[in-house]
Amino acid sequence: MSKSRFSGMVLFGLVVTLSLMMLPALSEARDIKVGIVDTYSGPPAVYGNDALNGFKLALEEINKQGVLGGKIEFTTRDEKFKVDVALAMAKELVMRENVDLLVGTINSGASLAISDGVAKAEKVPFIVWTAKDEKITGELGHRYVFSTAENTAMAGKAGGVGLAKKPYKKYWIAGDDYAYGHAIADAAWRNLKALKPDVEKIGESWWKIGEPDLVPYLTSISAAKPDAVIFCTGGASMTNCLKALKATGFAAKIPSWIHTAIDHAVLKPLGAEAPEGVTGTIQYLFYYPETPENKAFVQAFEKAYGNPPGFPAFNAYITAQLIAEAYKKAGKIDKEKFIDAIEGLKVKGPTGSMVEMRACDHQAVYPMYFGTTKKHPQQDFVIATDILTLSGNEVMPTCDEVMKTRKK
């Protein structure tokens, strides 16, 4: 083989290799791949499925026009509410499925693990859409993690702001004895105390998570005669708590605030058995505000899935909107450019009000609703009434406050 012929072959090989390497960049637009890790089995599956439905509904609209000439497609993994499973699945989605970004989950522990072990380590954007731990975008936040879920700091602040408008002085705090319960309690009390310094905490009680019988707790609290009670509970315990509030007559005697007590997913199964007069906070209600946008969203959702959307569907819907708009703004499918684009991005959420992805801490900002339970005049279930809208800025910890926690 002559020397020139050999170098010609090398050159040819080089050109072929290079052009193959260039192919993705040169080729026509491709689809954006979203990897979803969430709980699709066990009791939290209710929320996982609601979120997925919201996401799918948003994508139907978005994919009609497409994003950067392609579509947004997704693949799901069931983390079974287990931190180690979630972490392994997130890694698998990034390493083997080559997803462009990760989305999920309802489990705070899993979200923090993915945030640290995959998003930060592999430099892949990760948007948390249901988990409520304020550490996700607070103390443990970083460039690659985002949250479209409301978190315990926001919930607690919303509770504090709402309760400060009420005349109560002597408070009792009670709740599930785990991270979520204590985080809500701390945030609510801190904010309430700051806004209204003369409030007094006369006692606390904490029950183990999933405690079926809360009647002994309620009878002992009512014996202490507080003006109002802050209950910090969620999931199955929330239903237990509401049932016990009604059965003991507690709700009729002593006012109480429970974050998400006005969630339709909580109140609907209870039917007429849900207590009236319990105050709660939430970021989404399918019957309020009665804007044309919200009505259209609820109608489309009900038509597709047979039931009205809950707050996870709302969170997931705005997640899809933010993803689509950020890629359009970035102009190409690139992880770093995506992050630059989504920071400070504003979209018009399904209720018609604006949602902003705050640049400083990567936390979505939207209003919260503070309302009191009352029986629906026609239907056989309880809904929120006397709804007070707390603006996004009112319920969000400031950027300075968040950055302070990160420096510690």
Added chain:
Amino acid sequence: MAFDLSAIGSQFLVGLSRSMILFIVTAGLSFVLGVLRVPNVAHGSLYMIGAFSAFSITKLVPGPAGFWLALVMAPLVVAAVSFIAERALFCHLYQREHLMLLLFTFALSLILGDLVKLTWGAEYKSIMAPKLFDGSVHIFGASIPRYNFFLLIIGPLVAVGLWLFTNKTRLGKIARAAAVDREMVGAVGINVSWVFAFAFVLGCFMAGLGGALMAPTISITLGMDHNIIIEGFLIVTIGGLGNMWGAMVGSLIFGLSQAFGVLFWPQFAIVFPYTAVVIVLLLRPTGILKSVW
């Protein structure tokens, strides 16, 4: 903090009513332990099936009638499930060692848990007690929700019924005899296999009854099986394995220590029943009443 007598009285009654549910479930567990020597981890699953069945029955038959029907039918559904499990699986395994049975029943509890999920879905369920139970009952200044008062009456009724059955009926006596010496019972010409099947189904019926009775006061959800079974085994252990009155004593200790813990030291209420268990086991390692093992 000062407490008036009525608060203490209410707390006592509420603790008692909780004890009654625990008793109904653990009496069944203890019975199966005593007669069959099976530590049935799946007992909690049957309790859960009882609650879910009660939910379905109240959906089929609305109104108060549905509730009362559920109280009768849900335990029967559980009894049917347990009968199938006994004839198909358990009856071949009685001679195995306890560790093996423990593993087997644990596996069964996982399978039943998944079957419940397939049948009823993952959503929380809730059923209502009839209007009759709205409001509270006042006794000597203490007040207690009516439904809890109803449980206070049901508990002793079940206890007496079970006692009459095991002590006054032929079948009950045979079951007790089989608990003490199964070979001897077989030797006098009694079909021990069917006695065991009956004892197992009766024990599981109690789990279903407990689940159905508990259903109106809680959210019916996956995972309620594991909650109750841990407490159940602790109660059976401190009361004396296989002893029905032991289950009663254990349930009272557990329910009342929890209720008073909540009243006097609410931040640390969770530890009270478990502390009570530790103290009992330190003083009487075999349980308070005579164990049949």
